[in-house]
Amino acid sequence: MKVQTASPIRQRGHLRLDATIAASASIVGPFEAKGPLGHLFDRVVQDDLCGQKSYERAEQCLLRGAVELLLDRAEVRATDVDMLIGGDLLDQITTTNFAGRDLGVPLLGVYSACATTSESLLLGALAVTSKAASTVVCATASHHLSAERQYRFPLELAVQRAPTAQWTATGGAAFLLGRADEGLARIVAATVGTVQDYGLKDPNNMGAAMAPAAADTVLRHLRARGQASRDYDLILTGDLARAGLPLLEELLGEEGEHPAHRLQDAGVLLYDPSQDVHAGGSGAACSALVLASLILPRLRRGELRRVLLVATGSLHSPRSYQQGETIPAVAHAVEMEAIV
């Protein structure tokens, strides 16, 4: 089915939105700081523990620190924030819930694995668009070492990684949404993803499991907008990485969409191949870090006019994998425009 241009179709889960991303903030670990975007992050923590006694506490510091930096930068007090919408990868999203406790802001926890960034942005933009809230903070965080020992193996084992495996990013990012006329970019639309499952079972190849979800959401978003992929300066997926991105290109190509250089992936952008992260980055923070450090500044400067963020999430758990279940995946799309 060829995507029609200039004739929008009503799509389930498609939202027209009008919210401004007023500010953003990003914090990364030392390894991420050595990557190609290293100089663009707002803060680098010097050790993986962030001075805490556990990697789980360190991850909370990354989320809380990103929000505090954001509020500082935007000169907004925590008591003026209507709500915080956020999530992370840890069981019972404890990172977000514990950081939310310390921040003292009304909190809505969300989870769609590495698609959590776009889920929180679309819900935040919905709250702003509807005038239910005037100031919303969206935040996500992940930590390589807490994810590694929750999802994969005890760190002490130093298990060899598969070529298609991805590297959970250590970092936190936060975004301030409101109705201001000035800011980094405007959120104008979003599409809620449907869960796709092609029967894959290998948690070391999440890119392949997530590519169909990304394709479905991109195509549904384009149809709802009456647009083609060439109408966007950038479609940023996160995080298909090097294993999943070619699969998405193939799936889009079958539907007549050939975004070529307009299609990029946060998991590919975050690390340099020399960093030996195999297929690339992942984690709830990965696409948020690339958005905050690279994409929003380019939107603000007008170098990009129109961007579709398509964060993708692999929805398995260690238990579902151990029970032999397949890996369902989801992708949520958030469309952003430069503020004229």
Add this chain to the structure above:
Amino acid sequence: MKVQTASPIRQRGHLRLDATIAASASIVGPFEAKGPLGHLFDRVVQDDLCGQKSYERAEQCLLRGAVELLLDRAEVRATDVDMLIGGDLLDQITTTNFAGRDLGVPLLGVYSACATTSESLLLGALAVTSKAASTVVCATASHHLSAERQYRFPLELAVQRAPTAQWTATGGAAFLLGRADEGLARIVAATVGTVQDYGLKDPNNMGAAMAPAAADTVLRHLRARGQASRDYDLILTGDLARAGLPLLEELLGEEGEHPAHRLQDAGVLLYDPSQDVHAGGSGAACSALVLASLILPRLRRGELRRVLLVATGSLHSPRSYQQGETIPAVAHAVEMEAIV
């Protein structure tokens, strides 16, 4: 600080909403069917496995079954649902994500433990109020045996339970939200909770950990509405159970609010003391089951005119407990009115 009546105060996280709960559906396990509300549930599964090979799959069946029953009853096709908003207690909310895959509906996963029901209802009502969606399904599920082995002990150990411990309800419930003039009740307002942590560490006394969160949210909601607790026919918490409910009464009393018989708890209502569930019920489905089976029919019949649902969630994880962390908690309030 005494609650002021008839002078609403702008509260962070307070939302004015206008959405109709058009229909509801509930499914429970055999043990819940033996409780005082047993005759009010729409369907009872005859065995805890629901014919599946794992309790985790059984839990997915409860959520999916509740949604399917809801859509059947409301004569709505899944392809006409704009989005499903839901969550559960399992790591990475796999119940919701796997059930969402089978339902094929745009899915937003949320998590605030046993407060997930009110989180999903308030977000669903927000999407409807803002006209971003016309038909939203909110759903939650929990399963005693999947929760027991995730949060506490292997089932085979048959560990003795503490007197303050709660019993995770086995069931699923779903609600259809829209803008229809007819239905079970209208959602008119909501308050997003802030995370409260009084430093308690005992996961076998979640009622005590959650009572401060419930008190904070009730008081903030009353202030935002310019109301007192006596203005409500019912304030339904879920799930403080017998250990937490008196603590909430005490905390509200300190602020001049004495709701007395108007304050009830879903965890107390779901089981009979003879069922030996100790402090009472809990679980993401608990307050949803009581809402669907007991409260919404009473609102529809006009026996209740105004109800405040205050679902409460204990935000710890097995890992956070093992690492010696305290138990943060949250409560989200959703105000419902009878449709005149």
